[in-house]
Amino acid sequence: MNSVWQNIGRNIGMPLLASLFAIVIGGIIVAIIGFNPLVVYGSLVSGAFGNLYNLGSTLSGAVPLILIGLGIAIAFKAGLFNIGADGQYWVGAMASVWIGYHFTGMPGFPHILLALLGGMLAGGIWGGIVPGLAKAYLGAHEVITTMMMSYIGIFLVEYMIEEPHAPMRQPGFFPQSPQIATNTQLAPFLPLQVFQQSQLSVGLWIALAAAVVVWILLQRTTFGFQVRAVGFNQRASRYAGIRVPLYTVLTLGISGVFAGLAGGVQMLGVQYQLNDSFASQYGYTAIVVSLLARNNPFGCVIAGIFFAALNTGGQNMQQVSGVPASLTQVLTGLIIFFVAAERLIPMMRAWVRRRRPDARSHAADEGGTLA
Amino acid sequence: MTVLANPQLWAGTLSLAVPLAFPAIGGTFSERTGVVNIAMEGIMLVGAFFAVACSHWTGNPWLGLLAAMVAGGLVSWMFAWAAIRIAADQVVLGMAINFFGAGITAFLLNTIFGYNGTPTSTPALPMVTFPALANVPVLGWFFHQQSVLVYLMLLLVIVSHWFLFHTRLGLRMRAVGENPLAADTLGLNVWRLRYTGVIIGGVLSAIGGAYLSIGILNSFDVNMTDGRGYIALAAMIFGKWTPFGSFGAALLFGFASSLGNVLQGSNVPTDLIAMLPYALTILALAGLVGRSTAPAADGIPYLPNR
Numbered sequence: 001m002n003s004v005w006q007n008i009g010r011n012i013g014m015p016l017l018a019s020l021f022a023i024v025i026g027g028i029i030v031a032i033i034g035f036n037p038l039v040v041y042g043s044l045v046s047g048a049f050g051n052l053y054n055l056g057s058t059l060s061g062a063v064p065l066i067l068i069g070l071g072i073a074i075a076f077k078a079g080l081f082n083i084g085a086d087g088q089y090w091v092g093a094m095a096s097v098w099i100g101y102h103f104t105g106m107p108g109f110p111h112i113l114l115a116l117l118g119g120m121l122a123g124g125i126w127g128g129i130v131p132g133l134a135k136a137y138l139g140a141h142e143v144i145t146t147m148m149m150s151y152i153g154i155f156l157v158e159y160m161i162e163e164p165h166a167p168m169r170q171p172g173f174f175p176q177s178p179q180i181a182t183n184t185q186l187a188p189f190l191p192l193q194v195f196q197q198s199q200l201s202v203g204l205w206i207a208l209a210a211a212v213v214v215w216i217l218l219q220r221t222t223f224g225f226q227v228r229a230v231g232f233n234q235r236a237s238r239y240a241g242i243r244v245p246l247y248t249v250l251t252l253g254i255s256g257v258f259a260g261l262a263g264g265v266q267m268l269g270v271q272y273q274l275n276d277s278f279a280s281q282y283g284y285t286a287i288v289v290s291l292l293a294r295n296n297p298f299g300c301v302i303a304g305i306f307f308a309a310l311n312t313g314g315q316n317m318q319q320v321s322g323v324p325a326s327l328t329q330v331l332t333g334l335i336i337f338f339v340a341a342e343r344l345i346p347m348m349r350a351w352v353r354r355r356r357p358d359a360r361s362h363a364a365d366e367g368g369t370l371a
Numbered sequence: 372m373t374v375l376a377n378p379q380l381w382a383g384t385l386s387l388a389v390p391l392a393f394p395a396i397g398g399t400f401s402e403r404t405g406v407v408n409i410a411m412e413g414i415m416l417v418g419a420f421f422a423v424a425c426s427h428w429t430g431n432p433w434l435g436l437l438a439a440m441v442a443g444g445l446v447s448w449m450f451a452w453a454a455i456r457i458a459a460d461q462v463v464l465g466m467a468i469n470f471f472g473a474g475i476t477a478f479l480l481n482t483i484f485g486y487n488g489t490p491t492s493t494p495a496l497p498m499v500t501f502p503a504l505a506n507v508p509v510l511g512w513f514f515h516q517q518s519v520l521v522y523l524m525l526l527l528v529i530v531s532h533w534f535l536f537h538t539r540l541g542l543r544m545r546a547v548g549e550n551p552l553a554a555d556t557l558g559l560n561v562w563r564l565r566y567t568g569v570i571i572g573g574v575l576s577a578i579g580g581a582y583l584s585i586g587i588l589n590s591f592d593v594n595m596t597d598g599r600g601y602i603a604l605a606a607m608i609f610g611k612w613t614p615f616g617s618f619g620a621a622l623l624f625g626f627a628s629s630l631g632n633v634l635q636g637s638n639v640p641t642d643l644i645a646m647l648p649y650a651l652t653i654l655a656l657a658g659l660v661g662r663s664t665a666p667a668a669d670g671i672p673y674l675p676n677r
Contacts, residue, residue: 029478033482081462083601130653134653134657138656140653140656140657141608141656143409143604143608144604144605144608144609144653144656145656147601147604148650148653149649151598151649152646152649152650155643155645155646156642156646158642159640159642162642163642166640284466284469287466291463291466324477324478324481324482326474326475326477326478326593327474327478328474329471329473329474329477329478330471330474330475330478331474332470332471332474333467333469333470333472333473333474333475334467334471335467336464336466336467336470337453337464337467337468337471339467340453340459340460340464340467341453341459341464343457343458343459347457
């Protein structure tokens with residue numbers, strides 16, 4: 001029982017403490033340039049959660065982060081670093097949009113399903129086929145191949161809409177694709193006007209369901225066990241008869257499936273068409289989401305909401321207090337820094353104990369747990 | 372084929388290789404000592420910003436370059452401290468530095484210079500054309516109106532190769548990246564050598580960033596590195612963790628980007644050309660250059676039992 005609590009403390013306490021450190025340092029930075037940190041943070045929080053509309057925007061922004069983060073977490077579990085989720089996201093978005101404005105005779109629900117499946121398939125191919133096979137059979141480092149495929153994917157999507165006669169370009173002045181059929185647009189998260197305005201779609205339900213699916217997949221299936229085994233010790237897994245190359249391809253592919261699903265959900269729920277918004281950087285932020293969540297699927301939900309809140313709240317903060325929204329990116333960096341530097345806490349505790357001679361004997365009692 | 376006779380293509384190749392080669396070689400120093408460095412992107416941004424800021428304040432672009440190096444050194448020192456002293460996960464740390472670098476430079480740009488950006492009167496580093504080089508046929512195409520940093524890059528490639536593979540300190544740094552325990556047993560200071568590698572990496576990455584802000588322009592833009600730090604990472608691995616290899620990979624990327632620029636406006640879709648370097652990299656990794664193996668202790672913190 002004790003170890004369970006220690007585990008929970010480590011998995012929730014450390015990220016919380018890291019965030020707290022970052023918020024304090026951010027507050028000091030804000031105070032140095034002459035603002036009241038409480039006012040600044042107040043505007044950040046109210047911008048993210050202050051009313052239903054803001055809450056809707058925050059949760060809407062969290063959906064792609066949660067979905068991509070889940071995919072990256074699966075790859076991390078197998079010891080693979082999928083740094084190219086951005087491209088998988090855009091290729092998935094492209095496939096979903098293409099299906100979304102073709103087959104217009106179909107009824108809504110199967111059409112939505114088909115569009116999302118298309119996005120997942122495209123993302124899965126982008127993550128699994130080239131980086132997966134190259135890693136499994138040729139030893140090419142997945143950090144490079146996923147990133148290279150990411151650039152190729154984004155250029156491919158750009159190509160689809162940018163040139164005057166590009167395959168998916170809608171005639172007209174702006175480089176954009178046709179809109180998806182109206183009946184493929186995702187419904188609001190709850191049937192409320194405010195969620196329609198803030199573009200919070202049933203995509204959030206999809207993201208929450210995906211977190212449950214990933215948790216079951218990783219914790220309750222043989223597949224998940226073998227993924228974790230490969231991530232824990234590749235050589236031992238090979239001796240245990242696990243087909244490591246197959247799992248490499250599969251995990252990178254599934255990782256891409258989630259990024260592709262994120263692209264599909266975003267297109268069907270928020271954007272409805274492809275346009276020149278390729279600088280989303282969801283892929284990089286989602287890496288941080290799964291890092292902060294320590295690859296826990298439910299942690300990904302919380303971390304996704306947290307970073308989306310920093311984003312929407314940051315816009316409000318800039319308007320209300322005049323502090324640039326990029327402060328939230330500084331906070332993000334600091335949070336990750338302190339998450340990585342988890343050993344800092346025991347080190348500081350040990351340092352404090354050394355400074356207090358009367359506590360020395362007490363420290364010696366607990367010395368075993370600190371080392 | 373007429374494209375290949377276009378001097379702009381080759382001058383562009385060399386010029387576009389600079390912001391990749393500096394951080395790639397910097398990363399080589401870091402990873403050869405055993406510290407995985409994906410923080411180039413963030414450190415480049417920090418370098419780019421402080422180069423412009425100091426160049427503007429002092430009126431001297433060389434002091435701007437110096438400021439970039441100092442700032443890059445300081446940030447990478449923080450990185451090194453967390454990675455070496457408290458054995459933090461180096462990949463996670465690198466991501467942290469990248470976010471921090473992107474955030475702090477955008478933040479400082481807006482709070483110091485306002486939303487209009489850096490002043491247009493900021494002095495930039497000089498462009499140089501050596502007549503001796505410029506008059507050589509073909510080779511002259513490369514060296515038309517290049518920033519001084521281009522020449523510094525060429526020097527750096529040779530010097531860092533010599534340093535890493537032909538000096539005692541270089542040998543020691545590589546030893547620490549391959550087998551820190553053995554190096555420690557022989558009396559080498561593992562931590563200090565790793566600090567050296569990481570900080571050299573940071574300083575070089577910052578020069579790469581400064582090239583973008585005061586080498587070819589005289590302004591700073593939010594996120595102006597545009598993923599070059601990550602491409603430099605690829606160039607370093609592509610180049611098998613060697614200075615010449617990194618430089619070659621940087622040239623390949625430079626060539627492909629330059630080709631895209633030169634072909635702009637022709638019938639060839641530029642987006643498809645732009646894919647070329649990335650596709651080439653995958654092909655090369657998957658077969659042409661064989662397996663690239665990282666230094667054995669790359670990414671593994673060393674904690675001596677004291």
